[in-house]
Amino acid sequence: MSGFFISFEGGEGAGKTTQIKAVEKFLTEKGYSVVVTREPGGTYGAELVRSVILSGGAEQYGTAMEAILFAAARNDHVEGLIRPALEQGKVVLCDRYIDSSRVYQGVTGQLEPDFMDNLERITIDGIKPDLTLILDIPAEAGLARANLRRGNEIVDRFEKETLSVHEQRRQAFLRLAEEESERCKVVNAAQNIDGVSKDILAHIDVLLASHSPKGA
């Protein structure tokens, strides 16, 4: 497998989608073949599941049901898009991945660690990110950005939760980053867009250096 896989994590409004575009531009200009994708979603089947989850349609069936739906979507995404892209030597940039499940369903959804670990292992079957960028911002500031962006559209299943739940998620992402400090890098996302990009690109430079592309 010659490509590499970068996931972007963090709360609502942290700047994941904004920064992915900047990284896509940076890597494309360097000559990499880049695939931008997101979770839940990324493939036809997974996007169908996305609309069920984010509309809140599955909420009444409980957190375990939602976790299994996320896992089903992820499995389709991994096998239908991420693994093939990596095998073709591409760089995959993914907006949310396993860490969002660990935080949203595992921590704030209070599902059993064993259940979550097994679901993750079976679902991704070895496809772990080479680098995970955790965009960190106080929940209140992130939500303010997300509200501005959304305009008149209705809040989704996860955005609508209380400030304290959003802040618990933020703390859970930070704990994850400590537990898996090799893979996960925390970036101060409260800076302006260029400041955040600069910090992200510094982490990506380290990854590129360790992944010496063929012939370079």
Ligand SMILES: Nc1ncnc2c1ncn2[C@@H]1O[C@H](COP(=O)(O)OP(=O)(O)O)[C@@H](O)[C@H]1O
């Ligand atoms: N560093 C930043 N400073 C100020 N506004 C930002 C910053 N990064 C993103 N935004 C804006 O905040 C909103 C949410 O950003 P977005 O990238 O969609 O976040 P996410 O994908 O993490 O929910 C967008 O309107 C975006 O233009």
Ligand SMILES: [Mg+2]
């Ligand atoms: Mg986004």
